[in-house]
Amino acid sequence: MAIHSEKAAGHVHTVILEFADGARQSVSCGEHEDIIASSLNHGLLLLSECRQGACGACRAHVDSGDYELSASVSSYVLTEADIESGQVLLCQTYARSDLELRLDYDSQLASPF
Numbered sequence: 656m657a658i659h660s661e662k663a664a665g666h667v668h669t670v671i672l673e674f675a676d677g678a679r680q681s682v683s684c685g686e687h688e689d690i691i692a693s694s695l696n697h698g699l700l701l702l703s704e705c706r707q708g709a710c711g712a713c714r715a716h717v718d719s720g721d722y723e724l725s726a727s728v729s730s731y732v733l734t735e736a737d738i739e740s741g742q743v744l745l746c747q748t749y750a751r752s753d754l755e756l757r758l759d760y761d762s763q764l765a766s767p768f
């Protein structure tokens with residue numbers, strides 16, 4: 656299966672999403688795919704609006720793991736202090752290792768489809 660060979664090569668990471676109600680969901684995330692897009696590929700519609708790093712609807716906190724945040728993130732939405740404290744915008748976040756993320760809304764707001 657292609658996804659396993661990509662994971663062995665280090666190109667796909669496991670992203671654990673923990674919602675405010677304690678529910679946890681796991682998605683596989685390619686290095687060239689943001690977390691919102693990866694979640695959609697797993698049938699999970701996370702909160703988002705602009706998908707361009709401008710609105711803040713997809714804000715989350717990284718509890719562990721390495722990631723890259725796109726330079727297109729608006730400093731009005733995510734300040735340097737926010738970034739230093741582990742805040743990210745999932746539409747602009749790319750996994751560089753397995754990640755654990757915390758979302759400040761309940762799992763029922765993320766629509767499975």
Ligand code: FES
Binds near residue numbers: 704705708709711746
């Ligand atoms: S969806 Fe607007 S900043 Fe991510």
